Amino acid sequence: MDIKPIETWGSKTNKPFIISGPCSAETEDQLLDTCKQIKQLGINVMRAGVWKPRTRPNSFEGIGTEALQWIESVKKELNVEFAIEVANPQHVEEALKHNIDILWIGARSTVNPFTVQDIADSLKGVDIPVLIKNPINPDLALWQGAIERVAGAGIERIGAIHRGFSSFQQSKFRNEPMWQLPIELKRLMPQIPLIGDPSHIAGERDLIYDLSQKMLDLNYDGLMIETHRDPNQAWSDAKQQVSPQQLKDIIQILNTRIPNTDDESFTNKLEDLRGRIDQSDRELLEAIANRIRLVEKIGDYKKENNVAVFQVKRWDEVYKSREKWGESLGLNSDFVKELVKLLHTESIKTQTRIMNKKEDNHDS
Numbered sequence: 001m002d003i004k005p006i007e008t009w010g011s012k013t014n015k016p017f018i019i020s021g022p023c024s025a026e027t028e029d030q031l032l033d034t035c036k037q038i039k040q041l042g043i044n045v046m047r048a049g050v051w052k053p054r055t056r057p058n059s060f061e062g063i064g065t066e067a068l069q070w071i072e073s074v075k076k077e078l079n080v081e082f083a084i085e086v087a088n089p090q091h092v093e094e095a096l097k098h099n100i101d102i103l104w105i106g107a108r109s110t111v112n113p114f115t116v117q118d119i120a121d122s123l124k125g126v127d128i129p130v131l132i133k134n135p136i137n138p139d140l141a142l143w144q145g146a147i148e149r150v151a152g153a154g155i156e157r158i159g160a161i162h163r164g165f166s167s168f169q170q171s172k173f174r175n176e177p178m179w180q181l182p183i184e185l186k187r188l189m190p191q192i193p194l195i196g197d198p199s200h201i202a203g204e205r206d207l208i209y210d211l212s213q214k215m216l217d218l219n220y221d222g223l224m225i226e227t228h229r230d231p232n233q234a235w236s237d238a239k240q241q242v243s244p245q246q247l248k249d250i251i252q253i254l255n256t257r258i259p260n261t262d263d264e265s266f267t268n269k270l271e272d273l274r275g276r277i278d279q280s281d282r283e284l285l286e287a288i289a290n291r292i293r294l295v296e297k298i299g300d301y302k303k304e305n306n307v308a309v310f311q312v313k314r315w316d317e318v319y320k321s322r323e324k325w326g327e328s329l330g331l332n333s334d335f336v337k338e339l340v341k342l343l344h345t346e347s348i349k350t351q352t353r354i355m356n357k358k359e360d361n362h363d364s
């Protein structure tokens with residue numbers, strides 16, 4: 001995959017790459033006024049929803065093509081660049097006709113390979129940056145697949161947008177961040193710039209600063225933040241949009257991290273600490289291997305005596321005591337509980353395999 005760096009996406013190269021603007025273009029005046037107010041804040045590219053995929057019918061579904069004319073005139077008047085969402089080849093055609101600078105594929109489109117392929121096919125021969133939001137379900141391969149389809153159409157300026165994942169669980173977030181997914185995407189596709197969308201993860205404006213800072217701590221390349229001149233009156237996603245003043249405050253206190261440094265004393269110290277982590281992980285894995293050897297011994301013994309693998313009383317003791325030990329060592333209790341559950345699951349697998357080994361099965 002031949003991917004060009006984020007610096008080539010637009011005329012402004014400030015970092016982090018910030019895309020901001022209203023969730024939806026509602027009126028020409030609302031769009032112009034919002035963009036005018038945020039233009040001075042170091043925004044790289046403006047955004048505005050033109051076609052809005054909504055969960056239920058009868059919600060505001062965007063103005064459609066007329067809004068593209070407003071965007072074109074705002075672009076001219078303020079000399080700014082614009083990103084919009086496209087969900088089918090007709091949207092792509094309209095967007096290109098109206099000189100849109102960046103396109104993004106929304107989370108509800110990324111889930112469908114047919115839709116993504118149609119959009120990718122309509123982009124053949126076009127040179128425009130395309131951002132791909134994560135699919136609404138936590139399926140990394142689907143996200144990668146969408147990126148590959150767009151790359152396959154010859155697009156060289158591709159980015160990924162992390163907007164969080166739908167979940168049944170009660171949560172303070174509208175969409176669960178599931179940080180391990182974008183982190184794994186970055187490991188597998190390090191050349192793809194990663195943009196965070198704290199607005200859609202939060203669903204609530206008070207959480208946006210913390211999420212944005214976390215994204216920069218994780219070395220994200222940019223942020224997409226929804227801003228409305230009067231957020232409470234917004235026609236869509238009112239709760240998650242910030243005012244231009246709030247956006248200014250957020251940008252002012254955001255701490256941008258450098259990706260890395262060649263500074264010798266930093267590198268030496270880091271190398272030393274990483275060496276110690278290597279050693280510590282080795283010991284950890286040796287300890288786990290020892291535990292599994294013991295579990296195997298118990299498995300053999302249980303088999304000889306035809307005793308069940310799962311022992312609820314002992315498991316309860318193990319679970320509670322390890323949680324306490326972890327606490328006394330200053331470890332996060334949720335982490336310790338997850339770790340102990342993982343170890344126990346491995347024990348059950350190991351002993352079930354021992355119990356059901358074919359050659360020892362006298363009935364066969």
Ligand SMILES: O=C(O)C(=O)C[C@]1(C(=O)O)C=C[C@@H](O)C=C1
Pocket residue numbers: 295298299309310311312314315318343344347348351
């Ligand atoms: O104590 C046992 O019986 C074991 O086999 C060990 C072990 C564990 O992993 O700690 C595994 C399975 C049981 O459900 C309880 C505990």
